[in-house]
Amino acid sequence: MVQKPAIPKGTRDFLPGEVARRTYIFNTIRSVFKTYGFAPIETPSFELSTTLLGKYGxxxxxxxxxxxxxxxxxxxxxxxxxxxxxxxxxxxxxxxxALRYDLTVPFARFVVQHQNELSFPFKRYQIQPVWRADRPQHGxxxxxxxxxADVIGxxxxxYExxxxxxxxxxxxxxxxxxxxxxxxxxxxxxxIAEVSGESERLVDITIAIDKLDKIGEEGVIRELKEKGVSDQxxxxxxxxxxxxxxxEERLDQMRAFLNSSETGLKGIEELEYVLNQTKELGLERAEVEFDVTLARGLNYYTGAIFEVKVHDVKMGSVCGGGRYDDLTGLFGLSGxxxxxxxxxxxxxxxxxxELNLYPADTDAMLTLLFANFGEKEAEYCMKLTKKLRLVGVDCEVYPVTAKMQKQFKYADNRRVKFVAIVGESELEKGTIQLKNxxxxxxxELTETELHQLFIK
Structure with a gap:
């Protein structure tokens, strides 16, 4: 029996137009990383299990x-x-x-392994896939x-x-x-854990309160009790x-709450600096919010933690991050x-x-298609494509002689930007009809004019 094709749950195939959209996202992110001085690296898709286990809680x-x-x-x-x-x-x-769970722990391993080849502080960016055995759902x-993007050293x-x-x-x-x-x-x-008398339960407390927006206050309290946190x-x-x-008001409230905790007050001081400098520099569209319930479950964070959520879209956070003071210490490079x-x-x-925010030409798959009117015309068009490809223009000749309706339908399906028409009369005159x-x-253009149009 023929097997029905399928892919594992939680994975996706991407068609050419979808890959073009994803490439647009990657290129946008990459361009900003580069302007801030980050250099690219890559690491293997899988690591030794001992590298990954015990680092994420x-x-x-x-x-x-x-x-x-x-x-x-x-x-x-x-x-x-x-x-x-x-x-x-x-x-x-x-x-x-094991397949890598994120890019941060492999990066820490990379830094320790290549420390003598790097200049510190070392700023790297990395765009690669990761894998998690999570229950697949929306987003x-x-x-x-x-x-x-990370800075280490x-x-x-x-940097925050x-x-x-x-x-x-x-x-x-x-x-x-x-x-x-x-x-x-x-x-x-x-x-907070120190002031509440539960310093040894920091991880349990942070994991619970990080779920506030998902399970509500009652759910958080119930989880805290289940973890053995006292009623007091x-x-x-x-x-x-x-x-x-x-x-500012939230910082003042937390400063009063943490008055007896030196560690907590240090966190307030660091956070206040970041917020003040951000306000001084200004932002284009983002709103910045101090959220005392933001915890992020990863055990290796020690300072600032970030999370970004898009307005008016049912989606979890789209970005995150934070400071980790000694992650490389797990691999022998402390401090x-x-x-x-x-x-x-x-x-x-x-x-x-969902918001239909891609530029109109993002998923255009071909810039120029030469229609096929016959053997002589097609051979001439092949010579034109040779010249255009040498200067970086993506183009092709329709492979067979066919009705124009069929060739234009192909062009529409490929989201072609321009169709070049070279029939018998154009061949005699040495011109090309170019349709937007x-x-x-x-x-109507000459070969030189066509060439100049696409190399501007």
Missing amino acids: EEGDRLIFRILNSGEKMKKADLEALQAGNLPRFANSLAEK RYQEFYQCD SDSLF VDFVQIFDQVLTKLGIPGFTIKINNRKILSG AIAVISPLFAISGSN VSGVGISFGADRIYDVLN MESGEQK
């Missing part, structure tokens, strides 16, 4: 795609661990490699692209200010009309869910601070599709 580890060992390595499976019920150890013995895929808050500007510039260039950059500081969250601590934390006002952000290209792609497929305008 318990929830993140569950979403890592393992790659099953093959051949003789299968014999190394730890059957004693299986019999003892130690499933994590047994799983590790079966899968020595959430198992395979998706991240577009990351400096604890200067200049730059990243807010980068969020604003990229999304403005993409035409997104309204979006909010939410910002918090992990030190503030540590201060919950009573201290709960009023923070309702903090409102301007960023190196870093900060980075990530654009979720697939979510941005969905947002631009968008405006319908048609004009």
Whole structure:
């Protein structure tokens, strides 16, 4: 029986026009990264499992795609661990490699491995796919692209200010009309845990309050109780869910709340600097909001944390990031601070599709098509395409002689910008009839004029 073709859930095929739209997104992001001095790198699509595991917290580890060992390595499976019920150890013995969960941990590994070849602070950008064994749903895929920019080797808050500007510039260039950059500081969250008397439960507290917009205040309180956070601590934390006002007013409220926490006050100081500098520099379209409930679940964040949401679209965050003070220490290089952000290209792609924000010619697949009127005419057109391709014009000759209606339909389906017509009379005169497929305008050109038109 013939197998029905299918792809795994949480993945997508992209047709040529869709790839053109995605390329537009990637190129826009890449152009802004370059203006801020970031250089490109690439890392393998899979890493050693030991590189990835334990870096994202318990929830993140569950979403890592393992790659099953093959051949003789299968014999190394730890059957004693299986019999003892130690499933994590047994799983590790079966899968020595895993698909990367994000680009940040592989970047930390890259920095440590190549530290003698890099100049610090090192600024890199990276546009590659990542994989997560998450439940597929709207805006959430198992395979998706991240577009990351990171600086490592400096604890200067200049970079946090730059990243807010980068969020604003990229999304403005993409035409997104309204979006909010939410910002918090992990030190503030540590201060909250400290003031509530639950410092040892920082991770549980941050994971719970990060879900406020999804499960509501009651859901957060229920999760905190399930994690063993005391009622007294919950009573201290709960009023923070309702903090409102301007960023300045929110900072003042949190400064009073964290008065007894040196760590928390340090977070307020850092956040205030970023907000003040951002206000001084100005933004094109973004709104910036201090959100004390913004936590981001990744364990490696230690300072500023960011998240960006688009207005009037049912979609989770389209960008995120934050500072991590010692991620490279996990690989033997201690005391190196870093900060980075990530654009979720697939979510941005969905947002631009929903709001119909692509430039009109983004998915045009061919600039120039030569119609085919017969053997002599086609041979002449082939010579023209040779010359035009040498100067970078994408063009082709329709492969067979056919009715013009069929050739123009092909041009429409390919979203061709121009159709060149060379019939018997044009061949005799040495001219080309050029039709603009968008405006319908048609004009007669010489070969030289045609050439000049497309190399301007």
